Amino acid sequence: MKVTIVGAGNVGATCADAIAYRRIASEIVLVDIREGFAEGKALDITQTQTTLGFNTKVVGSTNDYAKTAGSDVVVITSGVPRKPGMTREELIGINAGIVKGVAENLLKHSPNAIFVIVSNPMDTMTYLAFKSLGLPKNRIIGMGGTLDSSRFKTYLSLALDKPANDIQGMVIGGHGDTTMIPLTRLASYNGVPVSQFLSEEELAKVAADTMVGGATLTGLLGTSAWYAPGASVSYLVDAILNDQKKMIPCSVYLEGEYGQSDICIGVPCIIGKNGVEKIVDINLNDAEKALFAKSADAVRNMNNDLKSHL
Ligand SMILES: NC(=O)c1ccc[n+]([C@@H]2O[C@H](COP(=O)([O-])OP(=O)(O)OC[C@H]3O[C@@H](n4cnc5c(N)ncnc54)[C@H](O)[C@@H]3O)[C@@H](O)[C@H]2O)c1
């Protein structure tokens, strides 16, 4: 199976490294616009084959999309990350043109690929890819919910002082500091609701920390995070290539689901070899429904800024 990742920067290269090391694909192509950069990252990753013990072929390319031909999954991470104090939404002007051009080039060479969109603001970039490529909705997947859910589980595990892998939980809604919806009511520690162990105040703090998880790291690092984002993309690509039918919150085009239409936003999805195989309708309570509607309003507002690109 072949995966192309465009953008060989922090997230793209980390994602390529995770996919190679975890043997998720047989071939990875890394593409970047910076002369020699993707080739350098690919060679560096290749030189870990014997010490880490994998045989995945990793190829780098400076903007030569012929090398990406016949990819099963393509991942778009090209674009600018935010700096401390910025919101993801502020990146729209510069990233929209990059994402649209890259997506069109990818489709020319891999007409059957499933697209995974990572560049921010991710929900709006996913909507742009959906609208400009004209592909069926199952083949355009925005990655944000995997990462937000992993942060949610991390903060729950810290608050509970229990292993993160014993915790289940999902974040739906937009991938933004104020639009994410950590579903604290449904989160569990080995099937037991976390509300049996944490107070309302503690749960509210977990939710608040999760929502600004990306901003916290941007403040600490000076640019946005990459280890958890790269690993999250590899998790999603694994679910697609290995037809895992995992339920993962992803940003997908809605046509009435969750009361919303003509928008890409995070909802629980079954992910397999066809990409989004099903949108799972979970029973939200009234408060969660209201948060989802508010989140969708904000994402839709942001999509309005795309007019010149559609
Ligand atoms: N959805 C998520 O959960 C999530 C998580 C982390 C980062 N992000 C986003 O992913 C994007 C990348 O973040 P990063 O930290 O890797 O940034 P980065 O600056 O390290 O890497 C971006 C790379 O894109 C390349 N690039 C720019 N224009 C290009 C083009 N037209 N074609 C090919 N390559 C091009 C740059 O040369 C650079 O190497 C940002 O927009 C960031 O906000 C999203």
Ligand SMILES: O=C(O)C[C@H](O)C(=O)O
């Ligand atoms: O925070 C960011 O801007 C990058 C990414 O969306 C993240 O959540 O880490």
